[in-house]
Amino acid sequence: MYKTLLLLALCAAGLPALAQPPAADAATLKRGRELLFTSGCHDCHTPGFAMAGGTAPESVWLIGDKLGWNGPWGTSYATNLRLRLNDMSLVEWRAFAKAMKARPPMPYWALNQMAESDLDAIWLVVKSLGKAGEAAPAALPPGVEPQGPAVRFPAPPPAMAAAR
Numbered sequence: 001m002y003k004t005l006l007l008l009a010l011c012a013a014g015l016p017a018l019a020q021p022p023a024a025d026a027a028t029l030k031r032g033r034e035l036l037f038t039s040g041c042h043d044c045h046t047p048g049f050a051m052a053g054g055t056a057p058e059s060v061w062l063i064g065d066k067l068g069w070n071g072p073w074g075t076s077y078a079t080n081l082r083l084r085l086n087d088m089s090l091v092e093w094r095a096f097a098k099a100m101k102a103r104p105p106m107p108y109w110a111l112n113q114m115a116e117s118d119l120d121a122i123w124l125v126v127k128s129l130g131k132a133g134e135a136a137p138a139a140l141p142p143g144v145e146p147q148g149p150a151v152r153f154p155a156p157p158p159a160m161a162a163a164r
Contacts, residue, residue: 022090022117022120022121022124024124024127024128028120028121028124029121029124029125029128031117031118031121032118032121032122032123032124032125032126033125035118035121035122036061036062036122036125037054039110039114040107041062041081041122042054042056042061042062044065044069044078044105044106045062045063045064045065045078045079045080045081046060046061046062046063046065047060047063047064047065047066047067048060058129059132060132060133061082061129062080062081062082062126062129063080063081063082063132063133063134064077064078064079064080064081064083064133064134064135064136065077065078065136066136066137066148066149067148067149067150067151068137068140068146068148068149068150068151069103069104069105069150069151069153070140070146070150070151070152070153071104071152071153071154071155072142072153072155072156073103073104073142074103074139074140074141074142074143074144075139075140075144075146075150076102076103076104076105076106076139077136077137077138077139078106078136079136080133080134080135080136081126082126082129082130082131082132082133083131083132083133083134083135085122085123085126085127086126086127086130086131088123090120090123093119093123094116094119094120097111097112097114097119098112098119099112100112103139104153105153
């Protein structure tokens with residue numbers, strides 16, 4: 001149903017329902033790999049990446065993590081991007097990336113602003129990695145304690161909360 005609604009929305013917006021994926025040439029793949037590092041994707045979506053000083057074997061790139069991010073919003077977990085993006089067409093990925101909103105600490109606003117060519121490059125790299133790993137734990141609502149390890153954030157100061 002999700003795919004049907006997405007395609008209907010794309011058609012209603014006047015966007016092409018079918019887009020040809022860009023070529024998976026060396027330059028595009030190199031750009032996608034650079035973006036995964038410089039945009040911070042690995043920081044959360046590759047287990048242990050930050051603690052290992054920005055290194056991880058490619059076999060675990062972007063498989064999500066069981067480390068929770070806990071705060072006033074509840075607890076969120078880094079999604080397994082290799083499962084998610086490998087189940088999306090390029091058109092679905094572009095639409096998702098441009099419109100998605102997520103719980104902290106995901107900087108969804110950065111993804112929303114990415115150039116289409118950068119989104120394409122990321123999609124190609126993730127597709128080239130293939131599916132791996134398992135789904136991340138489901139997000140927990142506020143007041144529910146995570147069972148595993150979690151980074152805990154305090155509530156924002158009143159002045160910041162009021163600015164929202």
